[in-house]
Amino acid sequence: MASIMLKDVVKSYGKVRAVHGINLEIGHNEFVVLVGPSGCGKSTTLRMIAGLEDISGGEVLIGDRIVNDLPPRKRNISMVFQNYALYPHMSVRDNLGFGLKIAGQKPKVIAERVAEAADILGLSELLDRTPAELSGGQRQRVAMGRAIVRHPDAFLFDEPLSNLDAKLRGQMRAEIKKLHQTVRTTIVYVTHDQIEAMTLADRIVVMRGGHIEQVGTPMQVFNHPVNTFVAGFIGSPPMNQLPGHIEAGQVVLADQSRVPVPPRLAGKVREGQKVILGIRPDDISPQGHGLGMPEDAAQVATLDLRIALAEPLGMESLIYTTIAGQEVQAKLYGPRIVQPGEVLTFQVALARAHLFDAETTRSLEVL
Amino acid sequence: MTPFLLLLPAILTMLFVVALPLIFSFYTSMTSYRLTRPETIEDFIWFRNYIRLFENPDFWRAFLRTIVFLAIALNAELLLGLGIALLINKITWGQRTLRTIMMFPMMFSPILVGFQFKFIFNDNIGILNNALQSLGLTTQAIPWLVDAKLAMFSIIFAEVWMSTSVFAILLLAGLFAMPRDPIEAAKVDGCNSWQVFRHITLPFLMPFVFIAMTIRSLDVARAYDIVAIMTGGGPAGRTELLWTMIARVGYDNARMGQANAMAYLSTILSIAFTYYFYTKLVAARRYMGGAE
Ligand SMILES: Nc1ncnc2c1ncn2[C@@H]1O[C@H](COP(=O)(O)OP(=O)(O)OP(=O)(O)O)[C@@H](O)[C@H]1O
Ligand SMILES: [Mg+2]
Numbered sequence: 001m002a003s004i005m006l007k008d009v010v011k012s013y014g015k016v017r018a019v020h021g022i023n024l025e026i027g028h029n030e031f032v033v034l035v036g037p038s039g040c041g042k043s044t045t046l047r048m049i050a051g052l053e054d055i056s057g058g059e060v061l062i063g064d065r066i067v068n069d070l071p072p073r074k075r076n077i078s079m080v081f082q083n084y085a086l087y088p089h090m091s092v093r094d095n096l097g098f099g100l101k102i103a104g105q106k107p108k109v110i111a112e113r114v115a116e117a118a119d120i121l122g123l124s125e126l127l128d129r130t131p132a133e134l135s136g137g138q139r140q141r142v143a144m145g146r147a148i149v150r151h152p153d154a155f156l157f158d159e160p161l162s163n164l165d166a167k168l169r170g171q172m173r174a175e176i177k178k179l180h181q182t183v184r185t186t187i188v189y190v191t192h193d194q195i196e197a198m199t200l201a202d203r204i205v206v207m208r209g210g211h212i213e214q215v216g217t218p219m220q221v222f223n224h225p226v227n228t229f230v231a232g233f234i235g236s237p238p239m240n241q242l243p244g245h246i247e248a249g250q251v252v253l254a255d256q257s258r259v260p261v262p263p264r265l266a267g268k269v270r271e272g273q274k275v276i277l278g279i280r281p282d283d284i285s286p287q288g289h290g291l292g293m294p295e296d297a298a299q300v301a302t303l304d305l306r307i308a309l310a311e312p313l314g315m316e317s318l319i320y321t322t323i324a325g326q327e328v329q330a331k332l333y334g335p336r337i338v339q340p341g342e343v344l345t346f347q348v349a350l351a352r353a354h355l356f357d358a359e360t361t362r363s364l365e366v367l
Numbered sequence: 368m369t370p371f372l373l374l375l376p377a378i379l380t381m382l383f384v385v386a387l388p389l390i391f392s393f394y395t396s397m398t399s400y401r402l403t404r405p406e407t408i409e410d411f412i413w414f415r416n417y418i419r420l421f422e423n424p425d426f427w428r429a430f431l432r433t434i435v436f437l438a439i440a441l442n443a444e445l446l447l448g449l450g451i452a453l454l455i456n457k458i459t460w461g462q463r464t465l466r467t468i469m470m471f472p473m474m475f476s477p478i479l480v481g482f483q484f485k486f487i488f489n490d491n492i493g494i495l496n497n498a499l500q501s502l503g504l505t506t507q508a509i510p511w512l513v514d515a516k517l518a519m520f521s522i523i524f525a526e527v528w529m530s531t532s533v534f535a536i537l538l539l540a541g542l543f544a545m546p547r548d549p550i551e552a553a554k555v556d557g558c559n560s561w562q563v564f565r566h567i568t569l570p571f572l573m574p575f576v577f578i579a580m581t582i583r584s585l586d587v588a589r590a591y592d593i594v595a596i597m598t599g600g601g602p603a604g605r606t607e608l609l610w611t612m613i614a615r616v617g618y619d620n621a622r623m624g625q626a627n628a629m630a631y632l633s634t635i636l637s638i639a640f641t642y643y644f645y646t647k648l649v650a651a652r653r654y655m656g657g658a659e
Contacts, residue, residue: 052551073557085548089570089651098566099556132653146556 010057036207078147448534481596541575
C-alpha cells in the first residue's frame with residue numbers, strides 16, 4: 001500500500017517530448033485511470049512509474065521514496081501488460097509463482113499464494129497448462145494473477161482489456177473492480193476507452209499531447225469538463241459543440257438562431273464574446289421523451305428540429321438532426337419510433353449545458 | 368495414380384542420389400573391396416569389417432577423440448556465439464557492419480582456414496610462436512601441431528574460429544525476434560539482469576540453440592578439411608578423427624570396404640547427434656508457439 005506522486009515529470013525521446021512536466025498525486029488504495037487519445041503519453045507515464053523508462057526530468061515518488069534511480073525490481077509494483085506478457089515456457093502455476101520464487105519465498109508460501117490468486121481469478125483448473133493453451137481471456141486473468149500474488153504496493157495496468165472482445169471486456173472490467181475492492185491496493189490504470197475510465201476510476205486523469213487536461217472523479221469530469229477537449233472525449237456519444245457568440249444574454253448560433261445563456265453562467269459571459277455551446281445528446285430530447293428535464297422553464301430551451309436519422313437502441317433511440325447547420329446528436333427515451341423527415345419539438349436542458357470560450361476552449365464555468 | 372506420377376521425379380532423384388549410393392556403400396562395407404583390386408567387390412564377408420573395427424583400439428581411440436572433439440567444439444562455439452550475439456544485440460551503433468564482419472569466417476573455404484592456422488601454429492615459422500617469443504613470454508618454440516594435446520587444441524581452435532559465427536548469427540536472430548514484454552514483466556517481477564537472462568532470455572533462445580546445434584552436428588564432418596590440412600591426423604595418429612581415418616584407410620590404403628564400414632558408423636554417430644537436438648528443438652518449439 002502506498003501513494004504515488006509525480007512532480008513535474010518530463011519524458012523526452014531525443015528531441016521529441018512525450019510527457020511535458022506532469023504533476024499528479026495518487027492516494028493510498030486509490031484507483032486512478034489515465035485516459036486520452038492514442039499517443040498522448042499514457043503508457044510512457046505508466047512505464048516511468050514502473051521504472052521501465054528513464055525519467056528525463058522531475059521526480060516520481062512511491063510511498064515516501066524517490067524512485068527515479070531505482071530499477072523496477074526495487075519498486076515493489078506489479079504491472080499488467082496489454083499483450084499479457086506471460087512467460088511462454090512456464091506453466092500457469094510457474095507464471096503466477098515466478099515473482100515469489102525470484103524473491104526467494106519458500107515453496108510452501110508460493111503454493112499457498114498461487115492457490116489463493118488462482119481461486120480469486122478462477123484459474124485453479126488451468127494451473128498446469130502453458131500460456132499457448134489458454135484463451136485470450138484466460139491469459140488476461142493469468143497476467144492479473146501474476147500481479148496480485150506478490151502483494152505489491154501498487155498495480156499498474158496498461159490497456160489490459162484492449163485485446164478482448166466486447167463481452168469479455170465487460171466481464172473483466174467488473175472483475176478488476178471487484179479485485180480492487182478485495183485486495184485494496186493503489187491502482188494506476190491506462191486506457192483510451194472512456195467507458196472503462198468512467199466505470200473503474202475513483203479519479204480520472206484526462207491527458208492530451210503529454211499534458212494533463214483534467215483530474216477529477218468520473219462525475220466531476222463528466223459534469224464539469226474544463227475544456228472542449230475533455231467535453232468531447234468523456235461521454236458517449238460525445239458532447240455536441242456549437243459555435244456562436246453572446247448577444248443580450250443569449251447565445252447566437254451560426255444561423256442567427258438563439259438559445260438563452262444557461263442561468264448559472266449568466267454572470268460569466270461578456271457581450272460579444274465568441275463561445276462554444278456544449279450540450280450532451282442526453283440533454284436534447286423531443287418533448288415528453290426526455291430524461292430528467294428540469295422542472296423550471298427558465299432552465300429549458302425549446303427548438304423545432306427535423307430528424308435526419310434515428311437509431312433505435314431498444315428503450316431509447318439515438319437521433320441525428322441539425323442545429324444551426326451543424327449535425328447534432330440527441331436522445332429519445334421511450335419506445336416511440338420516429339421517421340426521418342419528421343419535425344419534432346425538442347427540449348434542451350440548459351441547466352446542464354456548457355459554455356466554452358471559443359479562443360481558449362476553456363469552460364466559462366471555472367473562470 | 369496422378370499423385371504418384373507427380374511425385375515420380377522427386378522419388379527418382381532421391382532414389383539415385385540418396386538411396387542407391389547408400390545401399391551400394393552399405394553393400395561394400397560388407398565386402399573386402401580394395402580399390403586396387405576391383406574384383407574384390409564381389410567378395411562378400413558379412414560383418415567382418417565391422418567386427419574387425421570393434422576389435423581395433425585405434426578405431427576406438429579415433430571414435431572417442433571425435434566425440435570429445437565435437438563436444439568441446441560445439442560447446443565452445445555455443446558459449447562464444449552466445450556471448451557475441453548478446454554483445455552485438457546490446458550495441459545500437461554499427462550493428463550492421465559488425466554482423467557482416469562476423470560472417471567473414473564462414474565465407475572462407477575450410478581448406479584455406481586449415482592452411483591459415485597451419486601457418487599460424489607452425490612451430491618454426493608460425494606467427495604465434497614468433498609473437499610469443501618476441502614478447503618474451505617464452506624462449507622455446509612451442510610444438511603447437513606436434514604435441515598431442517596442443518595439436519588437438521589447435522584444431523579445435525581453428526574449427527571454433529570458423530564456425531562460431533553460425534551460432535552467433537542464429538542466436539542474434541533469436542534475440543531480434545525476442546518479444547520485449549516478457550522481459551519487462553520479469554524486471555517488474557523482481558529479476559535483476561542475470562535472472563532475466565537465466566529465466567527468460569535463455570529459455571527463449573533454446574530453440575535457436577537447438578537449430579544451430581542441429582545444423583552444426585550435420586556439417587561437422589566438414590572438419591575433415593581442417594584436420595587433414597593442419598595435421599593430417601598425425602603426428603603418429605595423435606589427432607586422428609574418424610573422418611581422417613576413413614580417408615586414410617579408404618584412399619591411401621585403398622581398403623574401401625573397411626573405410627565404408629567406418630563411414631557408416633560415423634554417419635550413425637552424426638544422425639544420433641542430429642536426432643537428439645532435433646527432438647529437443649521440437650519440444651522447445653511447442654510452447655514457444657504461445658510467445659505472444
Ligand atoms: N521509444 C520511443 N521513441 C520515440 N518516441 C516515442 C517512443 N515511445 C513513445 N514515443 C512517443 O511518445 C508519445 C507517447 O507515447 P505513449 O506510448 O505513451 O502513448 P499512449 O498514450 O500510450 O498511446 P496508446 O493509446 O496508443 O498506447 C507518442 O507520441 C510516441 O510517438
Ligand atoms: Mg499505450
